[in-house]
Amino acid sequence: MAVMEQTQTARFLRAVRGESVDVTPVWFMRQAGRYLPEYRAIRSRLSLLEICARPEVAAEVTLQPVTRLGVDAAILFADILLPLVPMGLRLEFQAGEGPVIHNPVRSPADVAALRPIEPRESLAGVLETVRLVRGALAGRVPLLGFAGGPFTLASYAIEGGSSRQFLATKRFMYGETRAWHRLLRRLSDAVSEYLVAQIEAGAEAVQVFDSWVGALSPADYTQYVLPHSRRIFERLRAVGVPTLHFGVGTGALLELLQQAGGDVIGLDWRVPLDEGWRRLGPHARLQGNLDPALLFAPRAELERQVRSVLAQAEGRTGHIFNVGHGILPGTPVDAVRAVVDLVHQLSA
Amino acid sequence: MAVMEQTQTARFLRAVRGESVDVTPVWFMRQAGRYLPEYRAIRSRLSLLEICARPEVAAEVTLQPVTRLGVDAAILFADILLPLVPMGLRLEFQAGEGPVIHNPVRSPADVAALRPIEPRESLAGVLETVRLVRGALAGRVPLLGFAGGPFTLASYAIEGGSSRQFLATKRFMYGETRAWHRLLRRLSDAVSEYLVAQIEAGAEAVQVFDSWVGALSPADYTQYVLPHSRRIFERLRAVGVPTLHFGVGTGALLELLQQAGGDVIGLDWRVPLDEGWRRLGPHARLQGNLDPALLFAPRAELERQVRSVLAQAEGRTGHIFNVGHGILPGTPVDAVRAVVDLVHQLSA
Numbered sequence: 001m002a003v004m005e006q007t008q009t010a011r012f013l014r015a016v017r018g019e020s021v022d023v024t025p026v027w028f029m030r031q032a033g034r035y036l037p038e039y040r041a042i043r044s045r046l047s048l049l050e051i052c053a054r055p056e057v058a059a060e061v062t063l064q065p066v067t068r069l070g071v072d073a074a075i076l077f078a079d080i081l082l083p084l085v086p087m088g089l090r091l092e093f094q095a096g097e098g099p100v101i102h103n104p105v106r107s108p109a110d111v112a113a114l115r116p117i118e119p120r121e122s123l124a125g126v127l128e129t130v131r132l133v134r135g136a137l138a139g140r141v142p143l144l145g146f147a148g149g150p151f152t153l154a155s156y157a158i159e160g161g162s163s164r165q166f167l168a169t170k171r172f173m174y175g176e177t178r179a180w181h182r183l184l185r186r187l188s189d190a191v192s193e194y195l196v197a198q199i200e201a202g203a204e205a206v207q208v209f210d211s212w213v214g215a216l217s218p219a220d221y222t223q224y225v226l227p228h229s230r231r232i233f234e235r236l237r238a239v240g241v242p243t244l245h246f247g248v249g250t251g252a253l254l255e256l257l258q259q260a261g262g263d264v265i266g267l268d269w270r271v272p273l274d275e276g277w278r279r280l281g282p283h284a285r286l287q288g289n290l291d292p293a294l295l296f297a298p299r300a301e302l303e304r305q306v307r308s309v310l311a312q313a314e315g316r317t318g319h320i321f322n323v324g325h326g327i328l329p330g331t332p333v334d335a336v337r338a339v340v341d342l343v344h345q346l347s348a
Numbered sequence: 349m350a351v352m353e354q355t356q357t358a359r360f361l362r363a364v365r366g367e368s369v370d371v372t373p374v375w376f377m378r379q380a381g382r383y384l385p386e387y388r389a390i391r392s393r394l395s396l397l398e399i400c401a402r403p404e405v406a407a408e409v410t411l412q413p414v415t416r417l418g419v420d421a422a423i424l425f426a427d428i429l430l431p432l433v434p435m436g437l438r439l440e441f442q443a444g445e446g447p448v449i450h451n452p453v454r455s456p457a458d459v460a461a462l463r464p465i466e467p468r469e470s471l472a473g474v475l476e477t478v479r480l481v482r483g484a485l486a487g488r489v490p491l492l493g494f495a496g497g498p499f500t501l502a503s504y505a506i507e508g509g510s511s512r513q514f515l516a517t518k519r520f521m522y523g524e525t526r527a528w529h530r531l532l533r534r535l536s537d538a539v540s541e542y543l544v545a546q547i548e549a550g551a552e553a554v555q556v557f558d559s560w561v562g563a564l565s566p567a568d569y570t571q572y573v574l575p576h577s578r579r580i581f582e583r584l585r586a587v588g589v590p591t592l593h594f595g596v597g598t599g600a601l602l603e604l605l606q607q608a609g610g611d612v613i614g615l616d617w618r619v620p621l622d623e624g625w626r627r628l629g630p631h632a633r634l635q636g637n638l639d640p641a642l643l644f645a646p647r648a649e650l651e652r653q654v655r656s657v658l659a660q661a662e663g664r665t666g667h668i669f670n671v672g673h674g675i676l677p678g679t680p681v682d683a684v685r686a687v688v689d690l691v692h693q694l695s696a
Contacts, residue, residue: 170641175644219620269565293514293518296519297523301525
């Protein structure tokens with residue numbers, strides 16, 4: 001159908017509501033970051049946490065991909081673990097090792113010692129970044145805020161860093177179930193307050209990244225996580241901005257993520273979009289789902305697979321194009337730029 | 349229905365054929381290994397590859413869990429990467445690092461340099477282990493052989509070790525597609541010959557572990573892997589022993605794994621068994637699917653979840669109880685033993 005050309009902000013927000021759009025909006029998880037030379041230039045003199053602590057720098061990093069790529073949304077540059085710091089966890093990023101928490105949560109007493117956060121004080125730098133970016137964007141594209149989901153934050157808090165098996169996390173969940181629920185309650189309170197503060201500062205939509213929750217069975221997700229995720233989305237519904245909900249490898253959990261909340265459900269590349277609509281209903285709004293490894297593929301293969309993603313969404317409203325997981329370090333910038341152009345051309 | 353008490357071999361083989369059993373057969377992926385003190389005692393003086401190279405030791409390790417746990421099947425102790433060595437890859441296990449291949453496959457020329465294998469010569473030690481174990485078991489429980497699936501073997505060959513993103517693998521797959529298919533053809537030829545040789549030596553069923561193939565979208569699996577997996581299962585069908593097919597995080601690929609082949613499809617804990625039967629048909633035979641992290645849980649939670657797995661299979665034939673991924677190091681042996689007893693009691 002012919003649709004008048006829309007501003008990028010209108011395009012994104014209409015897609016979130018399932019309304020018709022001129023072209024499919026597109027942005028990329030981790031669109032700001034290591035693959036961009038202008039980001040690497042900044043990282044050569046500042047650490048990740050130093051960037052997050054300097055609003056003018058974090059704002060610049062947030063804006064870099066908007067300028068460079070022509071994406072239809074900006075996403076705040078920050079780290080999902082930042083709220084753990086004012087809760088009392090000592091976070092450090094070690095070169096080549098990823099995040100390390102020096103005092104991980106290992107007992108009910110550790111949970112009890114966590115502090116509630118007042119994001120307007122302890123995360124004021126992030127909120128200032130939101131204000132700076134929102135001002136600089138001047139309505140060109142919408143600004144997305146974000147936070148980690150409760151399972152994912154708990155996993156870092158308990159493991160003390162990244163994990164493949166999440167064994168310490170699951171042992172705590174199964175073995176210290178009351179303390180687990182208290183932990184997830186505290187985390188979801190913190191996430192809710194943090195996201196509300198981002199929205200007050202100017203974020204026009206927010207995404208909850210429960211990135212690692214796909215490590216759980218549907219029954220365990222339902223019992224151990226869903227009530228806490230639902231509280232976050234209920235709190236956000238009261239505020240009234242659009243919400244997005246995403247985790248990697250959550251093919252078996254999609255209906256449950258939808259029940260927990262989120263106007264838009266993000267899919268990784270393992271579940272085709274058309275299957276997503278079949279399972280979540282024709283009025284669902286879906287985000288995804290190109291395998292980010294395809295950004296390293298020859299252009300013909302990349303284009304074929306971008307077409308395939310768009311073909312699965314054809315004739316539907318409520319699609320936001322994205323990768324199915326964050327952009328990988330080393331990704332060629334011109335491939336990312338080509339995807340933006342291709343999505344806009346092919347969906348026109 | 350009342351069924352006469354069966355030998356464990358009959359129980360396992362009847363379940364594979366979807367026939368009624370006296371109790372649900374149970375075994376565990378990685379049931380031999382680091383969590384067993386008698387295995388650790390051997391590992392304190394021999395490396396993993398040294399154990400694999402000494403048939404009498406590998407046979408002892410294979411038999412340890414049969415004696416200790418009362419499982420309904422033995423699985424050959426070996427490493428999925430062994431066939432890569434006679435193909436020309438220099439494999440080493442480094443302490444704490446996992447497998448390292450010193451000359452990974454990075455170009456079409458590297459693929460061309462791979463040698464076909466003659467498992468009766470180059471993997472004679474493994475086949476001797478099969479013969480020793482089969483003799484020692486004397487029909488008590490069936491002996492399963494196994495090999496890695498083509499994507500999983502290719503991923504180690506290309507990455508040079510373990511991987512989280514499989515980026516080098518996917519770049520090769522997308523970018524050197526002809527060489528990729530030659531590589532997978534060579535790997536599936538090697539796997540087929542190796543499994544046929546295991547069967548000739550006495551393996552009574554074989555499992556293909558395409559452990560990491562869940563990293564692919566259904567479309568990519570169909571295009572880049574399925575034809576090669578299918579060749580393996582077609583070759584095995586001609587030999588006539590039961591086959592099992594498993595990968596982690598393959599919830600989106602189950603129908604495709606079934607199409608590729610395997611009398612039994614293994615599920616990890618992310619897809620409930622009843623959903624497996626709904627998707628694969630009422631006559632499908634399924635293996636799984638307890639989260640191995642539950643073996644660390646308090647006994648009440650472990651028991652509740654074992655009951656839940658069995659309840660999903662209730663009233664069906666064709667279920668083999670297993671974990672949804674290998675047993676983890678540090679797993680309490682008494683929990684594993686308790687699951688065997690519980691499965692037998694509850695399903696009687």
